[in-house]
Structures are given as structure tokens and as C-alpha cells.
Amino acid sequence: MADTGISSGSAVGSAALTNDVDADVSGASAIGTSPALGADSSAGVKSARRAVELLEAFGSNHDWLSLTDLHHYTGFPRSSLHGLLRTLRDVGWIESDDAGTRFRLGVKALICGTAYLDRDPVMPYATEALERLRDQIGYTCHFARLNGPDIVYLQTRESRTSAHLVSRVGRTLPAHATALGKALLSELADDELTAVLPKQLTALTELTITDREALRSELAFIRERGYSTERGQSSPNLACVAAVVPYRIPGTDAMSCSMPGERVTDAELLRVGSLLRDVAEDLSQQLRRAGIR
Amino acid sequence: MADTGISSGSAVGSAALTNDVDADVSGASAIGTSPALGADSSAGVKSARRAVELLEAFGSNHDWLSLTDLHHYTGFPRSSLHGLLRTLRDVGWIESDDAGTRFRLGVKALICGTAYLDRDPVMPYATEALERLRDQIGYTCHFARLNGPDIVYLQTRESRTSAHLVSRVGRTLPAHATALGKALLSELADDELTAVLPKQLTALTELTITDREALRSELAFIRERGYSTERGQSSPNLACVAAVVPYRIPGTDAMSCSMPGERVTDAELLRVGSLLRDVAEDLSQQLRRAGIR
DNA sequence: GGCCTTTGTTCACATATCTGAAGCAACAGG
DNA sequence: CCTGTTGCTTCAGATATGTGAACAAAGGCC
Numbered sequence: 001m002a003d004t005g006i007s008s009g010s011a012v013g014s015a016a017l018t019n020d021v022d023a024d025v026s027g028a029s030a031i032g033t034s035p036a037l038g039a040d041s042s043a044g045v046k047s048a049r050r051a052v053e054l055l056e057a058f059g060s061n062h063d064w065l066s067l068t069d070l071h072h073y074t075g076f077p078r079s080s081l082h083g084l085l086r087t088l089r090d091v092g093w094i095e096s097d098d099a100g101t102r103f104r105l106g107v108k109a110l111i112c113g114t115a116y117l118d119r120d121p122v123m124p125y126a127t128e129a130l131e132r133l134r135d136q137i138g139y140t141c142h143f144a145r146l147n148g149p150d151i152v153y154l155q156t157r158e159s160r161t162s163a164h165l166v167s168r169v170g171r172t173l174p175a176h177a178t179a180l181g182k183a184l185l186s187e188l189a190d191d192e193l194t195a196v197l198p199k200q201l202t203a204l205t206e207l208t209i210t211d212r213e214a215l216r217s218e219l220a221f222i223r224e225r226g227y228s229t230e231r232g233q234s235s236p237n238l239a240c241v242a243a244v245v246p247y248r249i250p251g252t253d254a255m256s257c258s259m260p261g262e263r264v265t266d267a268e269l270l271r272v273g274s275l276l277r278d279v280a281e282d283l284s285q286q287l288r289r290a291g292i293r
Numbered sequence: 294m295a296d297t298g299i300s301s302g303s304a305v306g307s308a309a310l311t312n313d314v315d316a317d318v319s320g321a322s323a324i325g326t327s328p329a330l331g332a333d334s335s336a337g338v339k340s341a342r343r344a345v346e347l348l349e350a351f352g353s354n355h356d357w358l359s360l361t362d363l364h365h366y367t368g369f370p371r372s373s374l375h376g377l378l379r380t381l382r383d384v385g386w387i388e389s390d391d392a393g394t395r396f397r398l399g400v401k402a403l404i405c406g407t408a409y410l411d412r413d414p415v416m417p418y419a420t421e422a423l424e425r426l427r428d429q430i431g432y433t434c435h436f437a438r439l440n441g442p443d444i445v446y447l448q449t450r451e452s453r454t455s456a457h458l459v460s461r462v463g464r465t466l467p468a469h470a471t472a473l474g475k476a477l478l479s480e481l482a483d484d485e486l487t488a489v490l491p492k493q494l495t496a497l498t499e500l501t502i503t504d505r506e507a508l509r510s511e512l513a514f515i516r517e518r519g520y521s522t523e524r525g526q527s528s529p530n531l532a533c534v535a536a537v538v539p540y541r542i543p544g545t546d547a548m549s550c551s552m553p554g555e556r557v558t559d560a561e562l563l564r565v566g567s568l569l570r571d572v573a574e575d576l577s578q579q580l581r582r583a584g585i586r
Numbered sequence: 587g588g589c590c591t592t593t594g595t596t597c598a599c600a601t602a603t604c605t606g607a608a609g610c611a612a613c614a615g616g
Numbered sequence: 617c618c619t620g621t622t623g624c625t626t627c628a629g630a631t632a633t634g635t636g637a638a639c640a641a642a643g644g645c646c
Binding site: 044049 | 337341342346348351352356371379380381383386400401402403404407410411412434440451453461463464465559
């Protein structure tokens with residue numbers, strides 16, 4: 001895994017809401033999860049872990065959720081959920097309907113979560129760089145960070161002309177399916193890559209790279225050239241170019257441009273690519289000079 | 294006991310941290326059940342409450358925080374903090390430095406918190422309306438929501454021309470000091486207003502309204518006219534106009550335009566105001582038709 | 587280096603949470 | 617109106633957490 005000197009727990013892959021637990025809850029309940037996997041989900045303060053796991057459940061489920069929904073999703077006993085939900089609601093991190101029986105994410109989560117952006121000394125510089133970039137090339141520009149097998153969008157400056165934004169601050173996409181992600185993955189050593197990539201490379205479109213070997217050689221090429229490109233791999237009719245901001249080793253952050261897929265020539269893609277690489281390099285120098293890493 | 298001079302080696306003693314032992318759980322929602330006893334700070338699942346309170350501490354403190362910093366800030370025993378911090382770190386909601394002794398907010402908080410935006414059925418409509426508005430009048434436009442005595446920015450479309458954004462998704466400002474907030478406060482009944490406003494109306498600039506009576510009469514005027522204006526009350530050299538999106542009663546959401554303060558005439562302010570009111574009304578009708586409330 | 591202060595970590599007991607099962611409340615179908 | 621179903625709430629015992637105090641480690645100051 002990318003060693004940035006920042007340690008944070010590895011994401012224990014939580015599945016979709018279809019995650020049904022109660023196949024056979026009778027009797028012995030869910031006995032200790034098989035110790036096959038090293039990362040035990042039983043360490044630490046139970047209620048604290050459960051509280052944030054609940055928040056994450058709300059984060060990936062945009063409807064009202066009932067106690068029973070959450071029971072199926074998390075596997076926590078209904079009675080335990082009862083207490084947790086009321087607690088989280090009382091502090092404003094989740095909201096309930098009038099009956100107090102359906103829940104969803106609250107504003108506090110937004111307010112607190114977005115503070116991540118203020119906390120990061122990179123952001124002011126990145127924002128400025130994005131604006132320079134957008135003004136130079138006119139396309140929508142993104143700044144994103146690698147988080148495990150995904151990229152997280154941190155900031156966007158939209159095209160002066162085009163319709164509307166594709167992404168949003170805080171949204172994640174599988175790294176292997178985006179120009180941003182491929183640029184960042186290309187920074188990893190072979191075994192780091194293996195460790196980070198999910199078992200199955202999910203396809204966002206028909207063109208998404210889902211073959212590990214194909215991905216590996218693509219990454220090697222990107223590493224050589226210094227920027228990555230992509231046409232319709234993350235979204236139909238969208239072309240993207242991205243370059244790592246090399247102020248850390250391995251790099252964790254990257255910048256990209258998105259443009260309407262059909263109307264963009266290969267030559268244009270390359271032009272933007274090398275420009276992007278230059279802007280990213282400038283930004284890196286600024287950051288290093290400012291002692292940020 | 295840190296009886297005097299809590300000089301704490303590093304410069305961590307930032308302003309926000311002055312909140313010494315025994316932090317009160319500042320009442321979040323206006324709907325709050327009558328706090329008969331100090332029960333609200335001791336009810337519910339202790340570790341869960343502490344976990345999110347910790348997250349909020351990180352949300353309002355953008356430096357690395359040590360265990361001792363957090364002890365002073367939250368009043369939780371050091372030994373309890375130890376476990377909580379490790380737990381939160383293991384699940385990725387906070388990050389620690391290499392030594393594992395300083396902490397700050399993690400990416401998970403951003404990812405999960407911003408999901409609030411996806412969860413809200415109003416957002417797609419609001420975004421579209423913002424874009425129409427921006428294209429019509431050219432200024433930077435915001436969509437925000439009232440949360441207790443504050444407004445929270447939910448979405449922004451920036452001016453095609455001006456320099457850079459003043460605000461950010463998820464940021465909060467005191468309602469009484471902004472056009473957005475004044476528009477929303479004008480929806481409240483007199484006693485609701487009293488209940489919501491903080492004891493002391495803090496001033497963001499010299500022009501911020503800090504007198505409750507002055508604010509009340511301003512709100513009455515706004516209620517009549519259907520939109521609010523403001524010059525330099527939230528930020529020097531910035532003028533703002535805002536109108537409530539009346540799809541709920543009382544309204545909770547509003548739209549605004551921000552423009553460079555010096556160059557904008559009063560007439561322009563009013564022109565934008567009535568235009569804004571119209572767009573907000575259109576949006577409301579859309580929302581009501583879509584069954585959103 | 588020696589001493590002192592500050593900060594992080596560990597431990598065993600007191601205490602609060604977690605939990606399964608039982609108790610209700612709401613609702614649909616006959 | 618009764619009855620079965622589903623889902624939320626409550627309760628007392630089993631269990632895991634919270635806590636103060638002791639311990640260890642890091643750093644500052646002569």
C-alpha cells in the first residue's frame with residue numbers, strides 16, 4: 001500500500017446493501033468471524049466502530065432506512081441498533097422522520113466531513129492550480145486522491161462552456177476505470193498494485209479495462225509518458241486526461257481534464273496531457289517549497 | 294493537572310481548543326425534546342456519542358491533534374480516548390502520523406459526509422436551477438439550508454468571469470450575517486426566531502447586524518419583499534441577494550447571488566433580487582410537483 | 587548527563603453496554 | 617372484528633467497556 005506516512009485503516013470491503021446476514025441467526029448467532037482474514041473486525045471500541053459503520057451504511061444508501069433494513073445490512077442486533085440510532089440522531093448525524101422510525105444521513109455529517117478539505121494544506125494550492133489549468137485549456141478540471149482501490153474527488157473547476165459537472169466533491173470511483181486512477185496506480189510498485197486492486201475489476205462501461213494484465217501494461221506506458229488518457233472507460237462519451245502531482249512518493253494526488261468524448265481528437269488529448277503534466281509539476285514544486293508533504 | 298499555562302509544546306493550542314474540560318453537547322436540532330435534566334449529555338450509547346463528538350472536534354480543528362489536546366477539548370479521560378482514537382483510525386475516519394500519536398480527519402469522513410448531497414432529492418433540481426440562474430445573471434450562485442442558527446452551503450455555481458469562490462460545500466456561516474440566512478430567518482415566527490438565534494450575534498464584519506431589534510425589523514422588511522440583500526455584512530466588498538425556495542413551510546432552503554460589492558449599484562441589487570425570487574418560485578413549483586417536501 | 591515535566595500506554599476492577607427474548611403497536615387480509 | 621404478520625421497543629442478565637492510577641517514554645532545561 002502506498003506509504004505516505006499516513007496510516008489509516010484499510011477499508012474492510014463492505015458489500016452492497018444486498019449484504020444479507022440473517023441466513024441463520026438462530027441459536028449461536030454469528031459466531032466469531034472466521035479468523036482467516038487478519039484484520040479482525042472485533043478489535044477496538046465496539047460501539048464506536050458500529051457508530052461509524054452505521055454512518056457508512058447511510059452514506060451508501062440514499063433512501064430512508066428502517067431499523068430492520070439496517071439490521072439486515074450491518075448484522076447488528078435490532079436492540080443494539082435501537083440505541084445507536086437514537087444516539088446518532090440526538091447528536092444530529094442522522095435524521096429521522098416524524099414517526100422516529102426511518103433514518104437517513106444528517107447535515108452534521110456533511111459539515112464535519114467536508115472539513116477534511118480545510119484540514120488539508122494542499123487544497124489552497126490545488127485549487128489555484130485547477131483554476132489556472134481550466135483557464136488555459138477551458139475544460140472541466142479535477143483534483144483527486146487515491147484511497148485504496150478508489151479515487152476520491154477533492155475539488156473541481158468546471159468548464160466555462162460545457163453543460164454540467166460529471167462529478168462531485170467526495171465522490172469515489174474505481175481507480176482502474178479512470179484516467180486519474182490509472183495515473184495514480186502507475187506510481188505503485190508491482191506488489192503494491194496487487195495488494196490494492198480489488199479481486200474483480202468492475203466495469204463502468206464496455207471499455208473499462210477489466211483485465212489485470214492489460215491494466216499492468218497500460219500503467220507501464222503511463223509511467224513512461226507521465227500522464228494517462230482514457231476514452232469512454234469511466235463514462236460513455238467522455239474523454240479524460242490525468243497526471244500525478246509528484247510531491248509525494250508514491251504520488252497520492254492527481255489532476256485531470258474531462259472533455260466531451262466525440263469531439264476531441266487524439267492530438268488534442270496529447271496536447272492537454274503534456275500541458276497537464278507541466279501544471280502538475282509546477283504545483284508539486286510549489287508544495288515542496290511550502291514544505292508540504 | 295494542567296492547572297496553569299497549558300503551553301503544550303507545539304502550537305496546537307489553537308483558538309478553538311480553548312474549550313476546556315466538560316464540553317457541552319451544543320444542542321443541534323431545533324426540534325429537540327425538552328431537556329428536562331442534563332440528561333441529553335448522558336443519554337444514549339456513550340462510546341457512540343463520544344466517537345462523533347471526537348469527529349466533530351477534528352472537524353473544527355484543522356491541525357494534527359494529540360491525545361492530550363483532545364483530552365482538554367472533550368474532557369474524556371485519556372485512557373478512554375486512547376481506545377477511541379485507535380478504533381476510529383482503524384476504520385479510516387481519522388488518520389494518524391507515523392508515530393501514531395497525532396491525529397486528524399480521514400478521507401472516510403469526506404466520502405460519507407458528502408453522501409448527504411446524494412441522499413437529498415432536492416439537489417438535482419437545485420443544481421439545475423442554480424445553473425439557469427448563473428447563466429441568466431452571470432454571478433456566482435449558492436444554494437443553502439438553514440441548520441439551527443447557521444446556514445450550510447449545499448451547492449454552488451461560480452460566475453463565468455470572476456476570480457474564485459467565496460464558499461464551499463458544507464461550510465457554515467451564522468445565518469444573521471448573510472443574505473441567505475436572513476431570508477430564511479424571515480420565515481420564522483417570532484418565538485421560533487428567539488429560540489434559534491444565539492445569545493450573542495457575532496459580527497463577521499463591521500457591518501454585520503448584531504442588534505436583535507435591528508435584525509427583527511430587517512426580517513420583517515424581507516418578508517414583505519420576498520428577498521433579502523446585504524452589502525459587506527458577511528464579507529468586505531461583497532454584496533449578496535437571496536430568496537427562500539418556498540417548497541416547505543417554514544422554508545429551509547434558499548438561493549443567493551454573490552457579487553463584487555463596490556461595482557454593483559442598488560438598482561442592480563434589486564433587479565437580481567426579483568429575478569432570484571422568480572427562479573426560486575419556479576424551483577419550488579418543480580419540487581412540489583415532484584412530490585418533494 | 588541528570589533531573590524534571592509532559593505525554594502516551596497499560597492494567598484490573600467497577601460499571602455501563604449489548605443482547606435475546608418477550609412485549610407492544612400497526613397493519614393487511616379474510 | 618379477529619388473526620397473522622411485520623416491525624419497533626423494552627428488560628434483566630451476560631459481557632465488554634470505561635476509568636484512575638501506575639508505568640514508560642520522550643523531551644526540555646540547566
